Amino acid sequence: MQIRYFESQDYQAVQAIYQEGIATDHATFQTAAKSWEEFDQDMHSHSRLVAVSQDVILGWAAISPISTRAVYSGIAEVSIYVAIQAHGKGIGKKLMMELIRESEKHNIWTLQSSIFPENIGSLKLHESTGFRIIGKREKIGKMNGLWRDTILMERRSHLVGV
Numbered sequence: 562m563q564i565r566y567f568e569s570q571d572y573q574a575v576q577a578i579y580q581e582g583i584a585t586d587h588a589t590f591q592t593a594a595k596s597w598e599e600f601d602q603d604m605h606s607h608s609r610l611v612a613v614s615q616d617v618i619l620g621w622a623a624i625s626p627i628s629t630r631a632v633y634s635g636i637a638e639v640s641i642y643v644a645i646q647a648h649g650k651g652i653g654k655k656l657m658m659e660l661i662r663e664s665e666k667h668n669i670w671t672l673q674s675s676i677f678p679e680n681i682g683s684l685k686l687h688e689s690t691g692f693r694i695i696g697k698r699e700k701i702g703k704m705n706g707l708w709r710d711t712i713l714m715e716r717r718s719h720l721v722g723v
Contacts, residue, residue: 562655563613564613564655567609567610569601572597574618575600575642576594576597576600577594578620578642578643579595579621581642586705588642588677588683590704600623604623604624604640605623607663607667608622608624608637608663610623610656610659610663612652612656619646620642621642622640622642622656623640624637624638624664624669624672625638635668635671636670637673638672638673638674638675639672639673641674641683641686643656648682657686661691665720669721670717670722671717671718673714674713675698675711676711676712676714677711678710678711687716691716692715693714693715694712694714696712698711
């Protein structure tokens with residue numbers, strides 16, 4: 562398996578993996594995968610990665626700015642998804658470690674993630690790669706008519722912004 566930069570032609574596979582995550586009801590508040598145009602606009606143009614094995618995309622990771630204000634330019638939100646058939650193989654950890662390296666190359670000093678408490682796999686992945694829980698956001702948004710909580714996690718760089 563290799564981790565490489567995400568290319569626009571990868572989006573169909575990325576979108577399918579994203580849709581799998583949406584279907585779990587524990588990955589995102591999104592109810593439908595974004596179009597390529599929305600994805601391209603929302604995510605940083607750098608630090609977009611895919612995990613590939615035998616020409617099959619097994620997972621992806623990207624970051625998005627949390628604000629347009631200059632003071633927050635070094636803070637980004639993580640999106641990371643692994644295809645269901647590839648869960649439990651260490652792909653998420655490899656993607657996250659490379660995402661951390663890439664983000665630091667682009668002057669990102671804080672990565673953050675907002676994770677549903679039921680998404681134990683994601684919480685463990687983030688913790689294993691240096692993220693810490695900084696709080697619980699209670700009833701932060703509604704999903705299918707029900708209020709949902711999220712766990713806010715962050716990772717501060719030891720190289721950038723110190």
